Amino acid sequence: MVAIDVATPVYEGPFDLLLHLILREEVDIHEISLSTIVDAYLAELLKMQELDLEVATEFLLIAATLIELKTRRLLPGREAVDLDDELALWEERDLLLARLLECKTFKDVAKILATFVDDADRVYGRAVGPDERFSEVAPDLLEGLTIEKLERGFISAITPRKRDELSLYHISPIRFTVAEAVEELMEDIARVGNTSFRALTTGLVERLEIVVRFLAILEMYKQGFIELDQVDRFGDITVQWTGIGTGNESMAEIDSYEG
Amino acid sequence: MKDDVTTETVRAIEAIVLVAHEPVPTDLIAQLLEIPATTVDEVCARLAETYEEAGHGFQLAKVAGGWRFQTHPDLAPYVERFILDGQRARLSGAALETLAIIAYKQPISRLQIASIRGVDPDSVLRTLHGRAYVAPVSRDNGPGQAVLWGTTQLFLEKLGIASLKDLPAIASFVPDASLVEALEKTLLIEADSISEPSEGA
Amino acid sequence: MKDDVTTETVRAIEAIVLVAHEPVPTDLIAQLLEIPATTVDEVCARLAETYEEAGHGFQLAKVAGGWRFQTHPDLAPYVERFILDGQRARLSGAALETLAIIAYKQPISRLQIASIRGVDPDSVLRTLHGRAYVAPVSRDNGPGQAVLWGTTQLFLEKLGIASLKDLPAIASFVPDASLVEALEKTLLIEADSISEPSEGA
Numbered sequence: 162m163v164a165i166d167v168a169t170p171v172y173e174g175p176f177d178l179l180l181h182l183i184l185r186e187e188v189d190i191h192e193i194s195l196s197t198i199v200d201a202y203l204a205e206l207l208k209m210q211e212l213d214l215e216v217a218t219e220f221l222l223i224a225a226t227l228i229e230l231k232t233r234r235l236l237p238g239r240e241a242v243d244l245d246d247e248l249a250l251w252e253e254r255d256l257l258l259a260r261l262l263e264c265k266t267f268k269d270v271a272k273i274l275a276t277f278v279d280d281a282d283r284v285y286g287r288a289v290g291p292d293e294r295f296s297e298v299a300p301d302l303l304e305g306l307t308i309e310k311l312e313r314g315f316i317s318a319i320t321p322r323k324r325d326e327l328s329l330y331h332i333s334p335i336r337f338t339v340a341e342a343v344e345e346l347m348e349d350i351a352r353v354g355n356t357s358f359r360a361l362t363t364g365l366v367e368r369l370e371i372v373v374r375f376l377a378i379l380e381m382y383k384q385g386f387i388e389l390d391q392v393d394r395f396g397d398i399t400v401q402w403t404g405i406g407t408g409n410e411s412m413a414e415i416d417s418y419e420g
Numbered sequence: 421m422k423d424d425v426t427t428e429t430v431r432a433i434e435a436i437v438l439v440a441h442e443p444v445p446t447d448l449i450a451q452l453l454e455i456p457a458t459t460v461d462e463v464c465a466r467l468a469e470t471y472e473e474a475g476h477g478f479q480l481a482k483v484a485g486g487w488r489f490q491t492h493p494d495l496a497p498y499v500e501r502f503i504l505d506g507q508r509a510r511l512s513g514a515a516l517e518t519l520a521i522i523a524y525k526q527p528i529s530r531l532q533i534a535s536i537r538g539v540d541p542d543s544v545l546r547t548l549h550g551r552a553y554v555a556p557v558s559r560d561n562g563p564g565q566a567v568l569w570g571t572t573q574l575f576l577e578k579l580g581i582a583s584l585k586d587l588p589a590i591a592s593f594v595p596d597a598s599l600v601e602a603l604e605k606t607l608l609i610e611a612d613s614i615s616e617p618s619e620g621a
Numbered sequence: 622m623k624d625d626v627t628t629e630t631v632r633a634i635e636a637i638v639l640v641a642h643e644p645v646p647t648d649l650i651a652q653l654l655e656i657p658a659t660t661v662d663e664v665c666a667r668l669a670e671t672y673e674e675a676g677h678g679f680q681l682a683k684v685a686g687g688w689r690f691q692t693h694p695d696l697a698p699y700v701e702r703f704i705l706d707g708q709r710a711r712l713s714g715a716a717l718e719t720l721a722i723i724a725y726k727q728p729i730s731r732l733q734i735a736s737i738r739g740v741d742p743d744s745v746l747r748t749l750h751g752r753a754y755v756a757p758v759s760r761d762n763g764p765g766q767a768v769l770w771g772t773t774q775l776f777l778e779k780l781g782i783a784s785l786k787d788l789p790a791i792a793s794f795v796p797d798a799s800l801v802e803a804l805e806k807t808l809l810i811e812a813d814s815i816s817e818p819s820e821g822a
Contacts (some may be wrong), residue, residue, distance in 0.1 A: 281580030434678030
């Protein structure tokens, strides 16, 4: 948690950095070079040597996508490119684009909210209450309050019902790991045989969760457990169980996914 | 002032708002004075204008769903000199961005916020919760039963607005076409021309 | 208005007096605005007349050597109705819990109260403070210098006890000691710079 404050003094996360790099050159959008952006991004990443692992992961995930985009552009022709890889990259790119736009939207809103706050900060509300002439009128809020009631109030305040919300601060965040997703999907897909990416991600609200499932699908494809096919660009991806694949022992290493 | 509103009603509103600890909801005033809520808002808005025209050092303003007396923004330097602990806690850019996301997308989970900002909002959320600008409002129905966050009355006061409806429309902040183009061009997969990938490889 | 008194000075007086919880001494206003005390009294007296002539529901009055806004005597019935109506059911379960937390854990910051109750104690705090059952007693040494709250003499009187020592040790009433321990830990994490108040013993 400290990492947010300490490790990234300039950039509030990978989107912030990427937006900054791209928009810095917005003046001449037709001359923007992906290579420059990617190199600059990696250079910034290198500067963050004391980056904490959790923050670094976010930055690295974006870096991986960027590098893949750059690599693809440097390829001489498309003949050698596998269509599935190509489509996966398109999807990743679109996702990145969508997230950048959403991030930028709220950055701009925040600027307006800041002016609201600045204006409101120059205004002081009266919160004085009735003067002593009305002290007789005011009902005695503590009427009937006993030591016993006070104790009950305190105990009630610290009962587990409340700790529910307390625990927020202490439990480790829910993390979706690729390995977990693979484990889950292996069972699901093996059971139904044929399915689609959309079907596997219905009901998921967290975008991160969808991304992780996507990575998991790619991993399973790489290991030969499933076949993937996408008829149209942006279309649904069909997922087919092959029933074969490498041994389960490699699954433990999935989390250190190399993108 | 509207003809059917007595001077006494107007004066009573001034008196009630003066002794309140926090913004007085329109409905409460309406109920106490036995007049329609719309009339209350009309009278208060008119009163606010009168004060402004008369050049008073105070204002009547609708904040966080109710009416309150507050100092005129012009006079902040004097008021701050008077209130010794007048320094307001400033909100960081990260805090404001997180607040903006929560304000527009509430109820929203921490992970959803993280996905928009690209960083874990944990520490920022704690600060905002500590200052009571946001609070847990419900729980997600999903497997994790994630806590969902929303903004508070105090958030409205901090922004000096009467309700969430006073926030600017989010649509007006969606990045314009040139920016979208800039992002898209930068993240193009192919350098020269975009053509459909060859079918059925 | 006297010629040598600027409109700004008059407006500044209005603003300062508006937010003051106690009558503002003439001398203090004079010092803040760098004008003679006699001028302050003249300006205020003149302002008071203006309000009366305009028929406002509030007055500017000199009380105990200082100036304050107060409601016009005519309107007392409305103010009384507001006080009764607005605050009758105020000591809700939430308010009682907050009061109990302050009583047992004082001095305690708003953040700490929030962390125990899990909800924003702000409005409850304002009510309790408004009724002088709790008051700011000190400040946290930490970076935020948070205000720390404690209960007042009036609270003791209402409860019919001589001192906080008369509150029984809470441990004997809590069935599960680990719960209290968990609470203590929470407080330590939330604000480790605050010394633990003696446990109501």
